[in-house]
Amino acid sequence: MQTVPAGRVFVNGVAILLAGVLLIPGSPLQAADTKSSWAEEASRRASEPVLGLPKINHPEENQPTPGKIALGRKLFFDRRLSINRTMSCAMCHIPEQGFANWELQTAVGVEGRTVRRNAPTVLNAAFYRVLFVDGRDTSLETQYIAPLVARNEMANPSAGYVVELLRSLEDYRGAFEANFDGGPSLDRIGKALAAYQRSLIAGNSPFDRWLYQGDERALNASQKRGLGLFKGKAGCVSCHLIEETHAIFTDNAFHDIGYGWWREQQRQTPRDHQQVEVAPGVVYPVPHAVIASVSEKQQPDLGRYEVTQDPDDRWKFRTPSLRNVAVTPPYMHDGGFAQLKDVLRFYNEGGRAHDGLDPVIRPLELSDRDLRDLEAFLTALTSPDIPRLIEEARTAVPDNW
Structure with a gap:
C-alpha cells in the first residue's frame, strides 16, 4: 500500500480516497458541471459498444435519449420517493462506492429497517438477463417497483402512491411529457430509471485492453498468471464467462456453491x-x-427457490459479474465476506459440501501465490471510466438534500 497526497491510498493499483470516494489512477474526479453535455455522452455510451462489453440490447420501446437518462438520474437520487422522504436508490447504490455500499453487509431501509441482502453494484446491470440475485424480475423497466413498496426498503404503500406523488411535485412538471407521450406513470418511471442505469457502463479495463486490443503492458506478470488460473486450474471461467469479442463475466445462471x-x-x-x-x-x-x-x-434466505418454489432451486443464486469486483465490496449475496481473499479462500476450500452442491465446485488446491495471482487478476477488471460515471451522477445536488 502506497500513501500518496490528498489523503489517497493505492490498494492493488486502485486509488481510493480515505473519505470513501472511489478514484481510478489516471482518471481524476472533478466537480461536475451542471451545464455540461453529460447526458448526451451517457446516451452515446449506452448506444455504442464499450471495449470488452457487447452492445446493449435496449427494448425497442425504450431507446436511450439524453432526456430520459437525465430524468432517470433525477429519480435515482430523489429521496422524496420513499415513504418518509429519506431514502433514494442512490443511498444503497452510492456512486463514490462503485454504485454499491462498502459500509454495510446488507442494506438498510427507511427507519433503519433490516434488508436480508447486500446492495449490489448497478454498474453494467444492463447485461443481466434477470435481476436480483434470485432472478425475480426480468427487466430494469419493472425492477424498481419492488424496492419502492418493500416495507424494509422505501416502504411506500403502493406504486400508485409514488405516481401521484410525482404528479404533485412542481420540479417534475413537464419532465415526463418532454420525454414520453404523457405524464408520470408506472411504465414511464421505469423507462426513465432503466435508461439511466443502462448508461452506467464500465468496461475498458486493463484486462480488456490486454485481450481485445493486444496491449501486452496492460497486465503485469501476476495478473497474467491469475488469468491463466482463472481459465484453467481454478475453473472460474465455467460460470464467469470470457468470450471471443467481449466478457460480461457471468453466465446469468443460478448455482448452489454451498454458501447459502x-x-x-x-x-x-x-x-x-x-x-x-x-x-x-x-x-x-x-x-x-x-x-x-x-x-x-x-x-x-433460500435463494432462487423463493421465486420458483422448486426444491431443486434451494440455495441457488445468480452468478454475479466480476467486472469492477475489486471496488464493490462486500461480497456474496449477504455481504458475508469483506475482502476478495476471503471469497477466493472459500472457493479454494471447495465451498461447503452438501447434497445440492453444484458439481463444478470442488477443492482447488491452489497455493498462496496462486490465490494472490487470482486476486491480482480480479483487480485488472476495474474500469477507469468509473470516475466519469460518478461525475455524471453528481451533476446536481440530489433532490431533498
Whole structure:
C-alpha cells in the first residue's frame, strides 16, 4: 500500500480516497458541471459498444435519449420517493462506492429497517438477463417497483402512491411529457430509471485492453498468471464467462456453491460469541444473546427457490459479474465476506459440501501465490471510466438534500 497526497491510498493499483470516494489512477474526479453535455455522452455510451462489453440490447420501446437518462438520474437520487422522504436508490447504490455500499453487509431501509441482502453494484446491470440475485424480475423497466413498496426498503404503500406523488411535485412538471407521450406513470418511471442505469457502463479495463486490443503492458506478470488460473486450474471461467469479442463475466445462471446452505446452518445454530469489529483492527467477542437482544431476528434466505418454489432451486443464486469486483465490496449475496481473499479462500476450500452442491465446485488446491495471482487478476477488471460515471451522477445536488 502506497500513501500518496490528498489523503489517497493505492490498494492493488486502485486509488481510493480515505473519505470513501472511489478514484481510478489516471482518471481524476472533478466537480461536475451542471451545464455540461453529460447526458448526451451517457446516451452515446449506452448506444455504442464499450471495449470488452457487447452492445446493449435496449427494448425497442425504450431507446436511450439524453432526456430520459437525465430524468432517470433525477429519480435515482430523489429521496422524496420513499415513504418518509429519506431514502433514494442512490443511498444503497452510492456512486463514490462503485454504485454499491462498502459500509454495510446488507442494506438498510427507511427507519433503519433490516434488508436480508447486500446492495449490489448497478454498474453494467444492463447485461443481466434477470435481476436480483434470485432472478425475480426480468427487466430494469419493472425492477424498481419492488424496492419502492418493500416495507424494509422505501416502504411506500403502493406504486400508485409514488405516481401521484410525482404528479404533485412542481420540479417534475413537464419532465415526463418532454420525454414520453404523457405524464408520470408506472411504465414511464421505469423507462426513465432503466435508461439511466443502462448508461452506467464500465468496461475498458486493463484486462480488456490486454485481450481485445493486444496491449501486452496492460497486465503485469501476476495478473497474467491469475488469468491463466482463472481459465484453467481454478475453473472460474465455467460460470464467469470470457468470450471471443467481449466478457460480461457471468453466465446469468443460478448455482448452489454451498454458501447459502452454510449461512443457513450458521443462522440456525449460532455461536455463543460473535467477533465484532468496533474499530479498524479492534475486535471483541460479544455474546450472541446480547446481539440478539438488540437485533431483528435474522430471516432465512433460500435463494432462487423463493421465486420458483422448486426444491431443486434451494440455495441457488445468480452468478454475479466480476467486472469492477475489486471496488464493490462486500461480497456474496449477504455481504458475508469483506475482502476478495476471503471469497477466493472459500472457493479454494471447495465451498461447503452438501447434497445440492453444484458439481463444478470442488477443492482447488491452489497455493498462496496462486490465490494472490487470482486476486491480482480480479483487480485488472476495474474500469477507469468509473470516475466519469460518478461525475455524471453528481451533476446536481440530489433532490431533498
